[in-house]
Amino acid sequence: MVKCKGCGRESPLISQSLELCLDCIRSDFERVSSHIERVHQQAREPFNLPSQPPQDEAGKRCNLCLNECLIGPGGISYCGLRSNKDGRLIGASAEVGNVSWYHDPLPTNCVGDWVCPGGTGVGYPRFAYREGPEYGHKNLAVFYQACSFDCIFCQNWHYRLLATKEARVSASFLADQVDEKTSCICYFGGDPTPQLPHALRASRLALERNRGRILRICWETNGSMHPGLLRKAAELSLNSGGCIKFDLKARSEELHIALCGVSNKRTLENFRLLSGYARQRPSPPFLMASTLLVPGYIDVEEVRGIASFIASLDAHIPYSLLAFHPQFLMRDLPTTSRRLALDCLGVAKEAGLTNVRIGNIHLLRDYDQTP
Numbered sequence: 028m029v030k031c032k033g034c035g036r037e038s039p040l041i042s043q044s045l046e047l048c049l050d051c052i053r054s055d056f057e058r059v060s061s062h063i064e065r066v067h068q069q070a071r072e073p074f075n076l077p078s079q080p081p082q083d084e085a086g087k088r089c090n091l092c093l094n095e096c097l098i099g100p101g102g103i104s105y106c107g108l109r110s111n112k113d114g115r116l117i118g119a120s121a122e123v124g125n126v127s128w129y130h131d132p133l134p135t136n137c138v139g140d141w142v143c144p145g146g147t148g149v150g151y152p153r154f155a156y157r158e159g160p161e162y163g164h165k166n167l168a169v170f171y172q173a174c175s176f177d178c179i180f181c182q183n184w185h186y187r188l189l190a191t192k193e194a195r196v197s198a199s200f201l202a203d204q205v206d207e208k209t210s211c212i213c214y215f216g217g218d219p220t221p222q223l224p225h226a227l228r229a230s231r232l233a234l235e236r237n238r239g240r241i242l243r244i245c246w247e248t249n250g251s252m253h254p255g256l257l258r259k260a261a262e263l264s265l266n267s268g269g270c271i272k273f274d275l276k277a278r279s280e281e282l283h284i285a286l287c288g289v290s291n292k293r294t295l296e297n298f299r300l301l302s303g304y305a306r307q308r309p310s311p312p313f314l315m316a317s318t319l320l321v322p323g324y325i326d327v328e329e330v331r332g333i334a335s336f337i338a339s340l341d342a343h344i345p346y347s348l349l350a351f352h353p354q355f356l357m358r359d360l361p362t363t364s365r366r367l368a369l370d371c372l373g374v375a376k377e378a379g380l381t382n383v384r385i386g387n388i389h390l391l392r393d394y395d396q397t398p
Contacts, residue, residue, distance in 0.1 A: 029359075033059045040323030044070075044179055044356035045285065049324050056281040067177050067288040070356055074187040076177075080105040080289070087116050092175040092220050093251040093293035106173040106221040107190035119194040121224035125172045126196050128204055134160040135168075137213060137245075139272050141384060142312045142345045144243060145211050150311040154268025156210055156241060164210040169201065169226070171216035175251045177288030178276070180321050184355040186217035198225050202232035205242065211269065215247035223256045230263050243269035249276070249287075250294035257297050261304045265313055272315045273298050277325065278332030286324060295336065302340035309343070317347040317386070320363040320371060330371040334378035342379045348372060350387035365391040 029041040033051030041048050045066055051059050068078035083099030089109055096104045098111040108125060109118035119125050133145045140146030144155035145166060151158045172189040174181075205212065212233060214226045230244045244263040250273040252260075264271055273294065277283040283291040298316070305314040318325060318333055330348065337344050348371050350363040368385045375383045385391075 042357045043359050052285045063285050076107050087111050108173045119222050121228045123194040124196050124222045124225035125194040128169045131166045131168045133164045138317050139270050139315050144311050165208050167209050167212045169214045171219045171222045173221045174218040175220045176249050179356040181355045198228035201229040205233045211243040213245040218249050220252040243267045245269040246271045249274050250297045275316045275333045278329050312345050315345040319349045321351050322360045327370050331374040334375035338379035345382040347386045350390035362390040362392050364394050
């Protein structure tokens, strides 16, 4: 049992890493915000990452994401990818990226596989090779080793070990990893946001070199990129039959800051922007969303807020509710309860969404998840 630093209440659903209950984060954020800042500072120190997005008035600005870092002489960006050397930014660029990749046979465990061409054949014959799952084809899974957020429950937190390493992979070399059996490229991480120029260039090269056949461009992202870059990514996905999946981690900005270190305002604004593109290509679905059901923190109220936001834009946008597996600094929490997942599924449908599912159902457990 962990005691909340804010109100003193004890609960097995208060993470030892955060030491705050959901009620204190939502209702008393100003009082507990300094504690939240210390939590994220301690989370980033072992990886030599700045505790906050740098804002040095004498620095060089990076505009790729919501953090809009002003990087002072000798300093590095929040994501760890860029530094100020002699008054100029060096590091990851459109030419070179800090990235790894692998080929994944289709259908795969992509969050969108339940509605995408690779997993279902939707969009055949223009966007899919088969009327059903694309057996015999594969996805080029591209993992960008940096992130614009600081999620203390991160399921792929190991990227932090490499985030400050020198970027070495050229966009051209990455594009060459597409072979005749590759039917889609999916960018994830970490997050593609801090290296979106590299992903855009690699995508264009891959499409040009594979002209005349199906090659979908897809993204899994926290959605914090500059909207101008997002529009470019959207055009590639829209025209190729690919999709963009946003992780909508919380509806409350205060809770988002507590869990992820930064605001979710840019993410929500960008999701709204993409909803306009989604109406241009209803099938296969262009835009989708997911939320990780973190025990004790992402509850029915949060999901109701997220689902209502999505439904206000387009009730047909697919939405996945993902069961949580203990990771990174929230290893002390249990997996998601079956009751919570079903309740969240119910409120998402009540909000008007027509295409909702529970993912990672093998992780669900039967227990009382009252915070």
